[in-house]
Amino acid sequence: MRRTNSVRTGESTLIRKDIKSLSAYHVPDSSGMIKLDAMENPFKLPESLKVSWDACLSSVDINRYPDAEMAELRTKIAHHAGVNADQILLGNGSDEIIQMIIMAIDPGTCVVPSPTFVMYDLISRWFKRPVATVPLANDFSLNADQFLQVCGREKAEIAFLACPNNPTGNLWPEETIARIANGFDGLLVIDEAYGPFSERSHTHLVASNVLVLRTFSKLGWAGLRLGYVIGEAETIAHLNKVRMPYNINALTQAAASFLLDHFDLFEMQATEIKKERKRMSKALQTFNGVNTFPSQANFILMQVPDANALFDQLKTHGILIKNMHASGGLLSNCLRITIGSKDENDAVLAAMDDIINGVSA
Structure with a gap:
């Protein structure tokens, strides 16, 4: 019919x-x-760098697709971060990486502090993932035990901690972050978007269920839209399966590689x-x-x-x-x-x- x-x-x-x-x-x-x-x-x-930067960009063959594996750039970023290249996944800004992570993790609740970066909640809702919030104290401090209790109650599969937090600006004590990392059964993403202005990093906490997310946007490359996540090689390999092909364009790859030489x-x-x-x-x-x-x-x-x-x-x-x-x-x-x-x-x-x-x- x-x-x-x-x-x-x-x-x-x-x-x-x-x-x-x-x-x-x-x-x-x-x-x-x-x-x-x-x-x-x-x-x-600086003007002193623009001439050589322009020459670098002009050498890019924009009629060809970019390096799909971003091998040279991942190697440079890995060296800068003190990890291996197979521990690095690149994204079109950290937003795309958040999207990849949320898409790849088993269905279940996402737990975040409140207030925090709005995109954790927004992207979760795009994918119909429930979101549970843990309110910060009046001084913007975070109670690790309360956070873990909510994760357990909601059967959470993923949680995000911005360190330092946006929009509050504070950095929670390392003991708080480590307590959550060690006590949470799901995937914890520690977002270090503002790491260049902070007193510490959390790469030492990277584990099978802990990722560290970073971006170059706040450091001066906002127009390039380049972020990366650090994790164990096996976890990164699985996340790479939901990455769109050629997600980092050729000009961004060339520009970032050049700028890393002048970090x-x-x-x-x-x-x-x-x-x-x-x-x-x-x-x-x-x-x-x-x-x-x-x-x-x-x-x-x-x-x-x-x-x-x-x-x-x-x-x-x-x-x-x-x-x-x-x-x-x-x-x-x-x-x-x-x-x-x-x-x-x-x-x-x-x-x-x-x-x-x-x-x-």
């Missing part, structure tokens, strides 16, 4: 209802503004950002009603009397930061400021002096 296609009218019914109910990740327009909302490195590539430059920039972070935290605390939280990332979270008002007023001064107030809970009346260059940070302080103290910038 011949089937006829029914005509669909009105709102599309092809999209899953749960997807319709989600909000897309919003990236605000920053044209003409001092952009301090996305944790980017404020320093452009000391980006380490020096990270040191400068940490110095500015300390200066900014101290300066922000001098404003009436402003409370800053300790940070080991390249941003500062601060709580103010009226986050919405201050956010809008900073925009009128040409400064874009991140308003966390809508998230509610511990983030009520909180704003997150990326650490910029000295001039950009001075502009923030001058604008806040104008807004809060009525001093003309």
